[in-house]
Amino acid sequence: MGSEIKLKGKLKAYILTPLMLTFLFLAMDIWMYFLNIKAGVFGTVCVGVYFVIVLAAYQYHKPVILNELIDFATQYGTVQKRLLNEFEIPYGLLDSNGRILWMNKEFSRITGKEKRYNKSIASIFPEMTREQLLKSDEQEFEVPFEQQIYRASLKKIYFTEMMREKGLVDTEDKQQYLMVVYLYDETKLNRYRKEIQDVQLVAGLVYIDNFEEVMEKVEEVKQSLLLALVDRKINKYFSEVDALIKKTEKDKYFVVFKQQYLGKLEEDKYSILEEVKTVKVGNEMAVTLSIGIGSGCKEYMQNYEHARTSIDLALGRGGDQVVRKTENNVYYYGGNSRQVEKNTRVKARVKSLALREIMMSRDKFFVMGHCIADIDSFGAAIGIYCAGRQLGKKVQIVLNEVTTSLRPVKEGFSVENGYPEDMFISSKEAIENYDYHTAVVVVDTNRPNYTECPQLLNKSKTIVVFDHHRQGKDVIKNAVLSYIEPYASSTCEMIAEVLQYFDEDIKLSTREADSIYAGILIDTNNFMTKTGVRTFEAAAYLKRCGAEVTRVRKMLRNDMNAYKARAEAVRHAQVYRGQFAISVCPADDIESPTVACAQAANELLNIIGIRASFVLTEYQGKIYISSRSIDEINVQRIMERLGGGGHMNTAGAQLTNCTMEEACETIQDTLDEMMKEGDIK
Structure with a gap:
């Protein structure tokens, strides 16, 4: 057996070096023949004797060296196995079915199993199912065991190919392997991580979102009492979670508390939303709160920014709710009360003037609603078209598909009735005709993926949004003007208000007034839902512009x-x-x-x-x-x-x-x- 083993590598080179020197001595001997023949003969004899001695020594010592190498390897393997057995990290060897073949002392100690235990690893760790073990060649996952949490590290070792090359097995199956499993105790590490996470500060902003409306209906002598009771409710609620509360304005609060209390607040669904509604001191309208919370970030300033974003979302969704924003997600709580209609039109007037300034600074406008446009988005787009026409600007409406309900309304805006041939364009045409001086106006949606042409939003630097839907986490970003009012019945109602302040001399044709009126009619289900004082005021304005209920009703009829x-x-x-x-x-x-x-x-x-x-x-x-x-x-x-x-x-x-x-x-x-x-x- 020893003769069949061949040396290779550096060991072979080291042992054969004396034999290789024979060629050097032979070359020197040949050179000596040219100097002295007797000396050359003597050198030849010496080289021959040297070669015989070295060859004999090589043949004699080779098996001895190999045997000593085998003894060393055996002793080394024994030492290695002993070290592995006494290794402080739990170590086990599994077959391809997940059955335990061998385990070291530490693995045996923590599992309480003897080394002869050869059942499936799943009988000890139920998470290590055969399906889990087959997922990948290398994987890591957490496994609980008794009171400890371990990080299991598994690796497959393929050995069939190597054994077949050595002639030890004869099989074509290349998938034979063993699995090595290490267990790392991460119980303390997880506890420390949780402790660090629990003491992270969470930023919160609390707004009384209907402060002005409530105070208007309360006697002046009772206003301070009402505010004091609301303050008490808010302070008591957050003091139970060891929070720092600072009142920044008459209707705004800043709150800071530890991450560990966040679960408690979410478990009771932020009951402060309902508790504050019980405050009654002569107020007919219940007090409602909007709360924005930022959490999950390493930097406190980032949590505060998330809190500001959250409160904007809460207010944009109608108030009376909690919005919590983390680095990757947004969570909503509450929001079950109806939106409160604001009687003041100051905001509508401000947005109208802002729209006018934007339109004055641009040459061309693309107006688009949501895909599969309805009457509300179409009527709002017509309103924007009228505003642009008043300033002499070119306005085109992006419309890809005309539904049966929309077709009777759209057919009125034809060349025969005095409207441009390119008043309506497709998304493809809009992208082709877009240039730097073009602004984009989005109506009846605030989600970029819901628009007729989302690519326009990526191109345009000037974006205006008019919508009455509640905001979600996926909103149109970087809008230079955003007018989103969830209390409004429809976008057409908002546009009707904007047009009243846009220009004193603005004129709407009966066809245009009918279209905007139809949008209000559809979204309010014939004025049965979501109607307020401002809804009827907008309808009255459109009526004065020539809108006719009978014509609108005929346009909105369905086919059989x-x-x-x-x-x-x-x-x-x-x-x-x-x-x-x-x-x-x-x-x-x-x-x-x-x-x-x-x-x-x-x-x-x-x-x-x-x-x-x-x-x-x-x-x-x-x-x-x-x-x-x-x-x-x-x-x-x-x-x-x-x-x-x-x-x-x-x-x-x-x-x-x-x-x-x-x-x-x-x-x-x-x-x-x-x-x-x-x-x-």
């Missing part, structure tokens, strides 16, 4: 197929948990099934006992959901969990890569989950 589809959706609606109506609107032979879907959702609310309705329809490879409620359920919160959004009583979402049955089950699961969490009462 759409009416039948809506009736089918109502007829086949199923009542879930005795209070939620869920139905599917057929999309066959209907040009705009999403419109019929929304109308069916409104119809279902007329049924006694229905608190919220959800109607689904399939259109262009997606499943569209229209959800409606009257006043008790916040359907916006429900739709946000499905990736959508909207208003408290009107919201929607879009689902992809699922069947209609799966979509209905998703809605039911979401309702169950929110009822279990207490978000739906």
Whole structure:
């Protein structure tokens, strides 16, 4: 066996060096022949004797050296195995099925198993299932065991190929391997991490979001008492979590507390939102709070910036809620009360003047609403067109698809009626014609992905947003003018107000007034929902401009197929948990099934006992959901969990890569989950 083993590498070179010197001596001997023949002969004899002695020594010592190397390797392997066995880190060897082949003393000690234990590793650590072990060649994950937390490090060692090359096995299976597992005790490390995380400071901003409106209805002598009671409620609530509270203005507070108390506040769903509503000292309107919280950042200043962003989101969504922003996510709590309409029009006047200044500084404007435009987004775009026309600016409306409900309104804006041929353009044309002097106005949406042409938002440096939907975390950024009022009934209502202050001499044709009026009519469901004083004032202004209810009603009539589809959706609606109506609107032979879907959702609310309705329809490879409620359920919160959004009583979402049955089950699961969490009462 020893003769079959061949030396190689540096060891072979070292042993063969004396033999290699023979050639050097032989060369020297040849050179000596030229000097002296006798000396050359003598040198030849000496070289021959040297070669014989070295060769004999090599043949004699080679097996001895090899045996000593084998003895050393054996002793080294024994020492190595002993060191591995006494290694302080738990170490185990598993086969490809996860069965334990060998473990060192430390592994045996922490698991309480003998070294002969050869069952599956999953019997000790249930997390180490065979599926988990097969995921990758190298992986790390945490495994709890008794009171400790370990970080398991696994690595596969493939050995079949090596053994086959040595002739030890004869198999074509190249996937034979062993698994090495190390266990690192990270119990203390995790505890220290949690302690560090718990003492991180969380920044919060608390605003009384209807301060002016409440104080207007309270006698002057009771105003200080009301404010004192609200102060007491806020201070008492946050003092229970060891918070530092500083009142910065008459209706604003700054709060700082430790991260460890955040879970407690979220567990009781920020009960301060409801507690402060119980303060009554002659005020007819309940006091509501908006709270913005920033957490999860290493720098305190970043947490404060997140708190400012959160309070803006809370106010932009209608107030009476808590918004918490971390580095990667935004969380919403509350928001179940109706928005309070502000009677003052100061903000509308300011935004109108700001829009005028922007329009004066640009040559061309693109106006676009959300994809699959409805009457509200179309009417708002027409209002912006009228404002631009008053200043002599070129305004074009980006419109990719015209639905059946929108077609009768759009047909009135033709060349025959005095409107430019290029008044309406597609997204492709808008991108091709865009230049540096073009501004983009977005109406009836504040989400970039919902617009007719999101690419325009990336190109434009001047963006204006008008919308009445509540904001989410995905909003249009870098807008030079953003007018978002969730209390407004529709974007058309907002635009009607803006036009009144835009220019005293602005004139609307009856066709333009009808379009804006139709937007208000549709979004308020014929003035039945979300209407306030300003809604009727905007309608009155449009009426003075020539809007006619009869003409609008004729434009908004449905065809027979759409009416039948809506009736089918109502007829086949199923009542879930005795209070939620869920139905599917057929999309066959209907040009705009999403419109019929929304109308069916409104119809279902007329049924006694229905608190919220959800109607689904399939259109262009997606499943569209229209959800409606009257006043008790916040359907916006429900739709946000499905990736959508909207208003408290009107919201929607879009689902992809699922069947209609799966979509209905998703809605039911979401309702169950929110009822279990207490978000739906």
